[in-house]
Amino acid sequence: MDIAIITGASSGLGREYALKLAENFPEVNEVWLIARRKALLDELGERLSIPAVSVPLDLTNNEDIKALSRKLEEENPRVRVLVNCAGCGYLGNVAETDPELLGRMTDLNMRAMTLVSRAVVPYMPENSHIVNVSSIASFCPNARMTVYSSTKAYVSSFSLGLREELRPAGISVTAVCSGPMDTEFLDIGGIKGNSKMFRTLPYCDPKKVAAGSYKAAKADRAFYTPRVFFKTYRVLAKLLPSTLVVKLAKT
Numbered sequence: 001m002d003i004a005i006i007t008g009a010s011s012g013l014g015r016e017y018a019l020k021l022a023e024n025f026p027e028v029n030e031v032w033l034i035a036r037r038k039a040l041l042d043e044l045g046e047r048l049s050i051p052a053v054s055v056p057l058d059l060t061n062n063e064d065i066k067a068l069s070r071k072l073e074e075e076n077p078r079v080r081v082l083v084n085c086a087g088c089g090y091l092g093n094v095a096e097t098d099p100e101l102l103g104r105m106t107d108l109n110m111r112a113m114t115l116v117s118r119a120v121v122p123y124m125p126e127n128s129h130i131v132n133v134s135s136i137a138s139f140c141p142n143a144r145m146t147v148y149s150s151t152k153a154y155v156s157s158f159s160l161g162l163r164e165e166l167r168p169a170g171i172s173v174t175a176v177c178s179g180p181m182d183t184e185f186l187d188i189g190g191i192k193g194n195s196k197m198f199r200t201l202p203y204c205d206p207k208k209v210a211a212g213s214y215k216a217a218k219a220d221r222a223f224y225t226p227r228v229f230f231k232t233y234r235v236l237a238k239l240l241p242s243t244l245v246v247k248l249a250k251t
């Protein structure tokens with residue numbers, strides 16, 4: 001059985017990855033949809049043209065990650081596509097943010113992404129693809145989203161390193177560095193209406209980001225950054241001193 005696994009599939013960008021999967025990877029004949037809200041996963045599964053399995057997991061919970069490992073062991077699938085999309089970001093200065101929320105960002109964005117990758121890679125054959133959802137926030141720390149941007153710097157760095165490790169096995173790894181998207185992320189993170197930066201920046205369309213990510217993965221690209229505006233920002237953030245960029249990149 002050739003499958004795909006998508007985390008964060010219940011809403012936003014992850015949902016679009018599920019909807020665009022079949023047209024991009026016809027070799028996949030089943031998809032495992034992971035998030036906490038099972039009803040949304042079931043509903044999405046019914047809309048897909050290939051069989052979907054809802055796998056309701058809280059990826060910040062160790063036992064749930066072990067449950068994924070057990071399911072892989074039992075079913076022994078060939079995982080042709082892994083999309084690590086589950087993520088969260090909360091607006092606020094570090095010293096004023098509930099420690100529980102700071103921990104949730106590091107647990108979900110870094111720890112879960114790392115451990116899900118560790119669990120899945122042994123089941124990936126040659127010509128498989130990993131898509132890790134990073135962000136433009138990975139280019140330079142964003143004050144008032146310091147922890148979030150730091151977790152995304154980890155995602156990009158992890159992806160680049162893993163890419164080299166998996167090259168001999170013929171598995172591609174692509175980090176997706178999207179700009180803002182109008183998804184639940186903005187409400188959950190307390191961002192909507194509270195950030196001048198988010199009000200000012202151009203937005204990315206999750207449908208286009210999902211399609212562009214798959215194209216980049218199939219072309220074995222290390223990074224995918226949608227929109228010329230954010231591609232330019234990526235280059236400038238590399239060229240200019242980070243002590244200057246950090247002042248301009250405040251959320």
Ligand SMILES: NC(=O)c1ccc[n+]([C@@H]2O[C@H](COP(=O)([O-])OP(=O)(O)OC[C@H]3O[C@@H](n4cnc5c(N)ncnc54)[C@H](OP(=O)(O)O)[C@@H]3O)[C@@H](O)[C@H]2O)c1
Nearest residue numbers: 008010011012013035036037058059086087180181183185
């Ligand atoms: N929106 C933006 O502006 C933006 C910009 C750049 C990058 N990103 C990144 O894009 C990715 C997708 O975000 P989005 O914009 O699509 O936001 P979203 O609609 O809030 O989606 C987040 C997804 O993660 C899942 N999730 C949250 N906590 C989880 C947990 N503990 N265990 C398992 N799944 C969990 C959510 O499902 P449940 O609630 O059902 O668990 C949901 O499916 C994230 O990695 C985010 O950092 C977003």
